[in-house]
Amino acid sequence: MKFTEIEHPSHPQHTLKLVAVQEPYSCYGCRQIGFSLGERSCYECKQCNFHLHEECAKPELSAFHPFFKTCEFKFIENVQGERRCDACGKDVQGFVYQCTCSHTDAHDLHPCCMKLEPTLNGDGVELYLRKKVSSSRLKCLKCKxxxxxxxxxxxxxxxNCGQYCYHVACVMDLILKNWKKGQTSDTGLQIMVPNMEDAVKQSRRSKNGKKVNKYLTKAILVLKLIISAIFGDPIGIAVVCVEQLLSS
Ligand SMILES: [Zn+2]
Ligand SMILES: [Zn+2]
Ligand SMILES: [Zn+2]
Ligand SMILES: [Zn+2]
Ligand SMILES: [Zn+2]
Incomplete structure (x- = not known):
């Protein structure tokens, strides 16, 4: 059951409302940027401009992750020392899940990174969350x-076809960079699939045009799925648009 209004110890003076916030905010809990493109919501006190990810507002006291089968994670509000999230590589500055085992380097996961779906599905494409890039031939299509x-x-x-791969952190950065640009244009938020210029040119010129177009269309789909997993289902706000290049 979803509570649309809660009280939270981190902001005792007011109740927090569950809303979708379409501008990037800093989550008071994990200190990471939050952003909802669609249905992903957060708890807000509008009056004080206070925000908490849903994941940060209602954590599980103890959690497990399939990538660290033997580790039990505990939710911690204030972590000691310099830590970084095993998933996205960004600093841990507030709320975090940390493993409580005796091995030397504990694992840390931001609450939102902890909740990333292991499998994403859509229009015949399947994506799997990986701890590291699995094949020697594959690289992240954003940072290469x-x-x-x-x-x-x-x-x-x-x-699943083995052709597409994006780091979670790279997609986060891509969205935030494009959001800043979108603010200055009247077309709204448009996300360019990065590093596809060559494929676009190729599709215009070559006999393989159809094949290349198929590759581009799938790249768009893959990126859309990952964006949805991180930021919520984009309803008409984010357009991944190599399409524009293709039709121009
Ligand atoms: Zn948070
Ligand atoms: Zn308040
Ligand atoms: Zn552990
Ligand atoms: Zn993270
Ligand atoms: Zn990358």
Whole structure:
């Protein structure tokens, strides 16, 4: 059951309302950027401009993740020392799930990263969440690397056909960068599938045009699925638009 209004100890002075906020906000809990393109909602106190991810407002006290089968994660509000999230590689600055095992380097996961779906499905495409890029031939199509940062792999989604792969962190960055640009144009938020210019040119020129077009269309779909998984289902707000390049 969803509570549309809650009281939360991090903001005792007012009740918080469950809303969809379409501008990036900083979550008071995990200090990460939150952003809802669609139905993904957060708890807000409008008066104070206070926001909490749903995941941060109502954490599980203890959790498990299939990537760390033997680890039990506990929800912690204030983590000690410098930590980074195993999934996205960004700093841990507030609420986090941390594993409580005795091994030397504990795992940390932002509440939203903890909740990333292991499998995404849509229009015949299946994507799998991976702890690291699984095949030696595959790279993230955004940063063109296997690692999201130096010596750090970072989680990614890979397609069942083995052609598409994007780091979770790279898609987060892509959206935020495009949101800033979208603010200055009247066409709204448009997300370009990165690094597809060559494929677009090729499709105009070559006999393989159809095949390349198919590749591009699928790249759009893959990106849309990942965006939905991170930010909520985009209803007409985000357009992934190599389509525009294709038709121009
Ligand atoms: Zn949060
Ligand atoms: Zn308030
Ligand atoms: Zn552990
Ligand atoms: Zn994270
Ligand atoms: Zn990447």
């Amino acid at each position: 690397s296997k690692n999201v940062a130096k010596n750090f792999e970072g989680w990614s989604y890979e397609s």
